[in-house]
Amino acid sequence: MRLSHGFVRGETLSCIYHGWGYAQAGNCLRIPAHPALTPPDTIRVATQPVEDGGGIIWISVGEPAAGPPRFEGLAPLRSMMVEADIAALEAVAGTKADGDLLDYTGNAPTIRLLLAPQGQARTLVHVLVAEGSSQAERIAASRAAEALRRAAEDIAHGGIAR
Amino acid sequence: MTRNAMIDEWYPVGIAGQLDAHGRKTALMGEPIEVGRGEDGNAKVTGANGRALPACIRYGHVWSSLGDPQKPLFAIPEADQPGRRLVDVGVVRVRCSPLRAVENFLDIAHFPFVHTDILGAEPHTEVQNYKVEIREDEDEVWATQVKFYQPQAAKSAEGGITTEYMYRVPAPTCSILYKTCPPRPGEWDVITLFVQPLAEDLCDVWPWMALFDDETPMTDLIHFQQTIFVQDRSILENQIPGLLPLDPGMEIPTRADLTSVAYRRWLKRHGYTYGAQLVAQ
Numbered sequence: 334m335r336l337s338h339g340f341v342r343g344e345t346l347s348c349i350y351h352g353w354g355y356a357q358a359g360n361c362l363r364i365p366a367h368p369a370l371t372p373p374d375t376i377r378v379a380t381q382p383v384e385d386g387g388g389i390i391w392i393s394v395g396e397p398a399a400g401p402p403r404f405e406g407l408a409p410l411r412s413m414m415v416e417a418d419i420a421a422l423e424a425v426a427g428t429k430a431d432g433d434l435l436d437y438t439g440n441a442p443t444i445r446l447l448l449a450p451q452g453q454a455r456t457l458v459h460v461l462v463a464e465g466s467s468q469a470e471r472i473a474a475s476r477a478a479e480a481l482r483r484a485a486e487d488i489a490h491g492g493i494a495r
Numbered sequence: 496m497t498r499n500a501m502i503d504e505w506y507p508v509g510i511a512g513q514l515d516a517h518g519r520k521t522a523l524m525g526e527p528i529e530v531g532r533g534e535d536g537n538a539k540v541t542g543a544n545g546r547a548l549p550a551c552i553r554y555g556h557v558w559s560s561l562g563d564p565q566k567p568l569f570a571i572p573e574a575d576q577p578g579r580r581l582v583d584v585g586v587v588r589v590r591c592s593p594l595r596a597v598e599n600f601l602d603i604a605h606f607p608f609v610h611t612d613i614l615g616a617e618p619h620t621e622v623q624n625y626k627v628e629i630r631e632d633e634d635e636v637w638a639t640q641v642k643f644y645q646p647q648a649a650k651s652a653e654g655g656i657t658t659e660y661m662y663r664v665p666a667p668t669c670s671i672l673y674k675t676c677p678p679r680p681g682e683w684d685v686i687t688l689f690v691q692p693l694a695e696d697l698c699d700v701w702p703w704m705a706l707f708d709d710e711t712p713m714t715d716l717i718h719f720q721q722t723i724f725v726q727d728r729s730i731l732e733n734q735i736p737g738l739l740p741l742d743p744g745m746e747i748p749t750r751a752d753l754t755s756v757a758y759r760r761w762l763k764r765h766g767y768t769y770g771a772q773l774v775a776q
Binding site: 334348349365368 | 604607609620621622730734735747749750
């Protein structure tokens with residue numbers, strides 16, 4: 334079970350399954366099934382440096398050389414999981430990704446997608462829109478992202494893009 | 496590659512009350528099968544190429560096997576006890592190993608976190624010591640004297656009670672839970688988890704109950720059990736690794752997990768490895 338399914342209470346990250354709580358250093362603080370037990374120091378999870386930049390939470394694997402990228406003029410809209418790889422998203426967008434960035438212009442204003450592959454056929458996508466977008470523009474951008482997802486998943490499942 | 500011992504076991508493949516002549520297409524351990532009612536009125540199960548498979552009806556369900564079962568389906572004596580209501584809960588498709596589904600059913604430490612305010616609630620999270628054994632005569636895994644505080648143990652429970660449980664694993668993908676029966680002290684409610692392995696990482700789960708409860712509408716009994724199981728599904732579909740490890744690895748068992756430890760040991764001893772992760776020896 335990934336700890337990302339879990340919950341934060343105070344300064345402790347807890348697992349959704351059995352409630353084991355972990356400190357910021359990754360060591361286990363608490364095993365609720367055995368409240369009197371002090372967890373041995375060997376029970377610990379890997380930790381990564383984390384930074385909040387421009388409304389996006391970044392982690393780095395290993396020691397980062399620089400801070401996370403900034404996207405001037407853009408603000409985060411939503412995140413979504415796509416059951417397709419980056420190639421399928423590129424095919425629908427009609428453009429190549431620049432590293433982990435893909436700009437997509439459908440019938441709505443351009444949105445920028447931050448791509449985080451999750452294994453072979455799944456991509457976690459964070460959607461950014463222009464800062465100061467109206468509510469109507471944000472809704473349109475959200476729908477455009479969903480249409481992109483559906484089309485990419487059609488390709489991934491052997492279908493033809495709509 | 497040796498023949499998997501699980502081939503010769505019985506598995507649930509449908510609800511007996513829903514059998515019809517038309518038949519229902521499903522699968523068993525990767526093989527497409529069809530479950531229907533034959534001209535003689537009995538359950539009829541056909542495998543690939545139309546071969547006839549063993550079939551029987553028991554505990555509200557149709558049971559079948561791809562192989563040659565060496566013994567009859569396990570007994571649940573309480574199923575024939577007068578006064579019990581027998582509840583066909585239905586089916587829940589879960590994208591997980593059939594063995595993972597059973598293991599999760601044997602676990603109580605997750606109640607306060609996954610079934611919050613129903614089967615458990617903080618701060619009542621402690622799992623007290625209980626007894627676990629592999630009963631050699633019956634060849635079953637048993638956990639007894641399991642106790643847990645529950646805010647709403649059953650549809651018929653009013654307010655929190657400390658519930659006592661017993662667990663039984665009589666077959667690799669089936670478990671039977673005996674649970675304190677609020678309206679009838681001295682008797683046990685029976686809640687089962689019958690798991691149909693569709694593939695190593697996909698199963699249909701058929702919960703079934705035999706309860707002393709004359710009050711609660713059938714719909715509510717079914718909804719209660721479905722609510723609980725759908726909460727479990729969100730856990731089961733996200734477990735890593737997907738297959739059940741039978742050898743010690745990354746997971747850290749505690750005393751609360753002794754039932755799971757015994758279940759895994761029993762599976763390994765019998766070579767029940769369909770849905771299991773085998774580490775190179």
